[in-house]
Every structure is written in C-alpha cells, then in structure tokens.
Amino acid sequence: MTLLADIATDGNLALGQIVAAAVLGAIGVYLLLPQPRGRHVPLGIFFSLSALVTFGVFLFQTYADPTADVVGRVLFWGFAAGALGFGTVLVAQKNPARGAIAFAFVILSCCGLFLLMAAPFLMAATIIIYAGAIIVTFLFVLMLSDSNGPSDENDRSREPLLGSLGGFAFAGLVLFALYASSPAGDGSANELLQEPLTPGDRQDLTAAIQSLEAAEKADNLKDMEERARAARGHVGTVVGFAPGDSAHPGLAEQPAGRPTVANRLQPMATDPRVATIIERSEKLRSKNKDLGDTLENLRFEAKPDLEKGRKAVRAMRDEVVLFTGHGHLPARNVTAIGTALYSEYLIAVELAGTLLLVATIGAVAIAGRKGVQA
C-alpha cells in the first residue's frame, strides 16, 4: 500500500499516461475490430494512433531517450512504432492474407529491435524462420479460406469490447508494474549497460590500445619500447601501477584525485559482476608490469628477439581490449552463442531437438489422412 501511495504522489502524470494509453488503445481496437454492423475505420485509426503517441510520450517522459545518438534514437522509435502499428493492423485486418503481410512487418520491426539489442544472429535467424512460417501461413489461407463474400470467421469478433478492454488492461498493468519497479526518471541508474568504466577510463584505454598496436608494428626495439611505455602509462592511470612498476623511468605516478577502477568499485564488490571486474583490473595491472619487464630484459640481450617483444605487446593489447569491453556482449555474436549453447546449455539443446522431433511426429499423426497410404 505504501508503494501505491508513493506512486500516487510522485507519478500521477505517468500513471495518467498509462491509463490514457490503455483506454485509448482499447477504444481504437474496439472500433477497428470487424463486426457485422460495420466498423468505424477513421475514428478507430485516430484512437489507435493517439494511444501509440501517448505510450511514446510516457516512455519519453519517464525514461528519457533510449540512446544518446540520433541514429539509435530514430531506429528505436521507428522500429517500436512499426511493430505496434503493424500489430494493430494484424489484429484488425479482416483478410487473413493481409494479416499475414502485416505480421511479416511486425517481425521485421522486431528484428530491428533485436539488432539494437546486440543480437544479430537472432535477427537473421528470426527473419529466415518466420519468412518460412509466413509463407506456409499464406499457403493455408489460400487453401482453406473461401474468399467470396463475408464469412463468420473474418467478419465477426468474439466479444470485441470485453476482449480489447481485457487485453489492454493487462498491458496497462504490466506497464504499471514496470513503472513501479523501475528507477523512473533517474537517468543514471536505468542504463541498459551498467558502465563499470568512466568515459575518461575508456579514453585512456583506447589510447593505450592504439599505442600498443603502433608498438607491435615498430621495426626496432627502441621504438617499440617507447610506444609500449606510453601505453603502459595510460593503462596504469586506469588500473593503477603494480608495486615496483613505477621504478621504470618515464612512467607517471598515479594522478592525484583519480581513483583506480578497483578502488572506485570496492564498495560494490559483493556483486559478483563487480568482483570479476576488480579481479580483471588487478590481472591487467600485473600484466602491465610484466610487459615492462619483458621489454627491459630484451634490451639487455646481445641479440634482441623483436618477435618475442611483439608477442608480449600483442597479448597485452588483447587483454586491454577485453577489459575495455567489460559489461558489453561479445562482438563475435555467433561464436559466443555457439560456445554457450554447446557448453552451458547442452541439455537445453538436446531437449529442444527432442521437442522438435516429437512435434514433427505429432503434426504428421494429426494431419495424416486416415485410409490413405503415405
């Protein structure tokens, strides 16, 4: 009850927007649903569109823009509006073949949203699978529905008023639960990616990666050492210097007032995700020192083996890249999904295969005609 009271005082506007969107949507879909006495298409479209706009305003005012960049913003709003708009067309369309076309557009819009959520493999898989599904649906429409004149299944709705009220009341309640459980309006806490690294950290790490790549291309030891030292300085300002590392000449001390990643995240170390970041930063710190030692030892050899130095620089670069990308999904999406599927989720894969087999047998058994030999 206190939760409800809190929300009633803080979020009157947002609550009103949710209720208005649900009611407007219910009215719009009720007017659009096919009925024998005819439907009011212009008014239905008007109410549905205003519901969509109210929903968008609620999202924007409560959770601000979805991304910082213009392209992401345009893509998100476009795909979300496309999915919901074509979904309404599918619900209201009398002709099932046109409904299937609208469904294809719903799927395409959803795939756009998948791409925004860093799931390119699922995007491709969904398009391929649902393209087949929609073509089969088309085939069924062509085979089974008689297109001459109005029919019971296409021109009547079951309880249009109660059905649309029920469905939109459900959606409104889910949105309300979402609103009540989210840190609404507070732009810091609701980021999809909880950033363990500050923008300054990222800048330093990117500079370090660039210097390391330059060091790998160097054709003499002096250049390599110089560039690697610059990189080591950048990495050190982010994760701190290992004991004994600052003895190397040319490396700055930890800048005053700038805590290392481990120091900054220490209060939240009980979270296992944060703990792995801290662990990783400490590993990076010791590797940073190892790289310095390796290069220094090379200098004292009679015939310096540049290849060995390159290898060490390369390993360091990979480590820094991994650390920079912490909290993001891996860039190699297909590789990551495949690895996860065949290691962590092996039983799920087997179960899915069994389910598909059983469903195939069931479908053949159900649809098989009696008395006809296959």
Next chain:
Amino acid sequence: MITLWHFLAVGAALFGLGLVGFLTRRNFITMFLCAEMMLQGAVINFLAFGMHHGHIGGQVFALAIITVAACEAGLALALFLTMYRRGKSLDTGDWQAIREAGVAATFDSEALPVPKPEAEDPHLSPAGARPPMTAEEAARV
C-alpha cells in the same frame, strides 16, 4: 547507453496487442499469428535483460523460444487442417460443441452484411465492318 525499460515497455505493449487479437478474432490463422506476436514480445524481454546483464544467456533463451514457436506452428497448422476437413471452415465458433458443461451456447444474432453486387464490365458495341473471310478461315470454320 540504450536503456532497459524502453524495450521492456515495447515488449509488454506487443504482448497486450497480441492478447487482444487472440481473445477477439475468430479465424484460426489470425489467432495463430496473434499468438506468435505475443511470443515476440516475450523474446524482446529476454534479449533486453540479456543485454542489461552483459550475458549471452538471454539470446540462448530466445533461441529456445523460437524452437517452441516452430513446434507450435507445426502442430497448430496440422490441427487447423484436420478441423477444416471436418467443418469446412476456419471459424472457432463452429467448435463450441466441445465447450465446458453448463456454459450456454453463443449465437450470432446479427446477420452478416450482404456484399454489394459488383458492377458488370461495360459492353462495347462492335464497330466497323467484318473483314471478308480468307479461304483458309472458311475451311476451318
């Protein structure tokens, strides 16, 4: 910095829309497509949470949902075919004989609208004189 809540809200709205279609429409195929739309809303939720936690498990679960959707599609379309063979229609209202005991049957009180007869194609009166038949044509007719 894409936020989690936008995607959750869109998923919820898509699910609700599919629910409305599933509850109100009477065509088997349209109802099936609406159910698939509800599944898409659920998939969006899984992907958003997977990205929020930086974990690939959300995408793996979405793959499992796609598998279940494929099974559902196969079985549902097989059932539609069987039911169509018996009732020669895709209307769920034809199957209310299997409703729960004690529930009254529903009747469609309103008559279906009569479709307007289509206007016939215009007839053009033949113009010009018929050319004389060649010998070959006369032999064929």
